[in-house]
Amino acid sequence: MFERIDRLIRWLAAVMAILGGIALIAVILSTVASVSGRALLFIGLGPIRGDFELVELGTGFAVFAFLPWTQINRQHASVEILTMHMGGVINRLIDLVGDGLMFAIAVLLAWKHWQGTLDKLAYGETTFVIQYPLWWAYASGLVGAFGFVLISFWCVILSIRAFVTGRDQVHGEIVH
């Protein structure tokens, strides 16, 4: 049962990361198309109007969607210069505290970003050039923000389990 949930959570994180990657590829393709159009103004083509805004939309969605994957694979930068000399129990405790804090921050960010999305919806704000509603953009970030809450919650469970059983978790490994 535990293993099955773990696989499902990792699969979810991977799916979100790949959705983010697809957005990134869309950013690449739209930018290439826009630059080509701009270079070919003389034959009547043109840049994609609002290309900067598309880049921002795509990157914003992607970075949010990447966070769960970074978290589940323990890829966040940290300094192990002191802790490497400490015992397993202390390190498992630090893992637990770190994951608890990350979970708290994930909840805070998701909650505040949700409020931000509601604000943008209420104000009817749009972007400058394309004038797509800004709340769409914010809402796209909610996918990753909520995913980050779920995945960092699961990381707390993993850390509790490691602390209780005394068995170390796998660190820094990407599981496919």
Place this chain on the structure above:
Amino acid sequence: MTNIDIALLSFPVLLALIFLRIPIGLAMLITGIGGSYFINGSFLMIFAQLKNLTWGTFSGYSLSIIPLFLIMGQFATLGGMSQSLFKAAETWLGHRKGGVAMAAVGACAGFGAICGSSLATAATMGQVALPELRRYGYSGELATGALAAGGTLGILIPPSVILVIYAILTEQNIAKLFVAAFIPGVLAAIGYMIAIAIYVRLKPGSAGQRERASYPERFQSLLAVWPVLIVFIAVVGGIYGGIFTPTEAAAIGAFGTGVIALMNGGLTRSSLKLSILTTASATGMIFLIVFGAGVYNAFLALSQLPQTAAAYVGSQGFNPWLVMVCVLLLYLVFGCVMDSLSMILLTVPIFFPIMSALDFGLTPEEFALWFGIIVLIVVEVGLITPPVGMNLFVINAMAKDTPLSATYRGVFPFVLTDVIRVAILTMFPAITLVAVRLLY
């Protein structure tokens, strides 16, 4: 407790969290949020700020260059380009002691000439060079240290995002600043290569030995890098020819390398998936730190610690050179925990008027150029000084078997050359200004 006390107290708290292996981005977020709470007596300000700050940071146009260059590096590797590029570099330089690392620094300098961002240079050249350095038996310490330092050439050698921001803050000519940056940038690359040469002689086990390549072999290796050259020339030509922004250049580069990888058969469904996942974990890591730094820097600005410190230094009637040394030391200290862009935005508006009022025997414009280049170098040193050095994280994230502490040790000789270079350029402003004097 005053706001300044709170800010001063936040340094040991941040360092304690970081050294207890709390993820660095998380540690800065917590310290920044906590600091804001203690200054305001409530979470109202910081919570309201978080409604927009996350999206604002993650969707920033200039930061979008980071995932784009990361995925470009992935595609370049899939297309076999990193192998052939490095083969070319090391057939020319690799037989020297530490030659492959020198080739990596040289390649960083070349890349720096097309890219305005240190992080992107570190990320791209790290993807390309790190596997090769490890293949030739370079220690993780030396390999990651050299690449993290080499990455700073992205900002030292023009074009440079930081210089553009400095030019705007101080109302200076961007082109002249770029010209002034050139000689110090080349000196940086030479300094790094000297550091490598000394390093491998002091620690003989840290680098493998390679046989001297014959000249036919060398020229043949150049033939194999033509796809890389095409992409690089398209990117270089695009930027200097006035077709692309740096972000657009990154997108074009990613597209070009992707197409080449597709043609070479390196880009398949599963390898694309792997590329995306690798890009995702590195991007998530970097953006959490950028975001954390943003929150922490906003708290520092709120406390007015940087401004107060600057005002104090300026009000004491010191010798100008002493003030200069103090300012540079302050930058180095702040650079240990802050990111370069925020540091420039925070301090230049305060330091520049103070420093301009002091007499260094230069015209106002020459002073502005010289000061800008020195500040550029010291904030760039911040990218490779522990504990918070973005380039260190970017490179270390790619070296799965190298602990961050090893990267910290490995970058030390390079930081040392940076400090020596800053001292020389500070003592002899003419080195920085000679190119501008000749050309204008």
Place this chain on the structure above:
Amino acid sequence: QEVTLRMHQFLPPQANVPAGVLIPWAEKIGTESGGRIKVEVFSAMSLGGTPPQLMDQARDGVVDIVWTLPGYTPGRFPRAEVFELPFMMTNAEATSRAYWDLFKSDMEMQDFKGIKILATWVHGPGVIHAKGEGVRKLEDMQGKKLRGPTRVINGLLAELGAEPIGMPVPAIPEALSKGVIDGTVIPWEVTPALRIAELVNTHTEFSGDTALYTAAFVLAMNQAKYDSLPDDLKKVIDDNTGAEFSAFAGKTQAAFDAPSRKIAEATDNDIVILDEAEVARWHEVADKVVDNWYGEMEAKGIDGKALRAKAQELITKYTK
């Protein structure tokens, strides 16, 4: 002191508006309150966020006072756009006074409900700055990649045949030097800070009584913070804001135009002044922009036509 007010704005402190308007205002509030109010000015977005987020920062109480453009948040303050419509503004002082009157009558309880607006002003006449031969007639706009500041002005540029490209102000010099844009529309006042005269070759001005465009600013305060002040301190704020301060701010900002224009005059750059016959052709295109705007306002339930007529009437009244 009793009260600390944090002001946040997007330009470096030595730029014209912070140095000439905002920081002196902050000092004046300090003096006139007998030191009981301290206004701390945080420049260049040092407290975090992006310029479009400033309005939210004031509304939500991240900071107490912001200087920003309603146009940075397109769609949110539609009525303020009326002053950005083409060939509306005459001079910055008169238009700023008109803006304050119209704000009191048509915006305070509508668009700006929940935010305490302290002042409303516009910058001096907008000028087209472009590389090469630049803009000498309407046709020259065709296909030009121009950076515009707000939604309305981007729409105007598109209607005139240009390709509007959106980017923040500090990105302009690099974009110009790399050819990402061919030019930009901004008032003279901003050009020295952005080194525009070094980066372009031609500056285009318009003859006649009205300028091609202007952009609308506000000095906005957190409503709850204002309400929490004791009456005597509210009075200090009230005495130094409103119609007179708005007019002063517009006049002061526009006064920086002339010395900045001198810098361009000292170079080899051409300063083109379109004659009345040429400007008349631009008016025809501009009318389409105005009609589009009427349609957009109608969709939001706003009588755009009446609003523009009222704004024009006020501007005429204050223009000497």
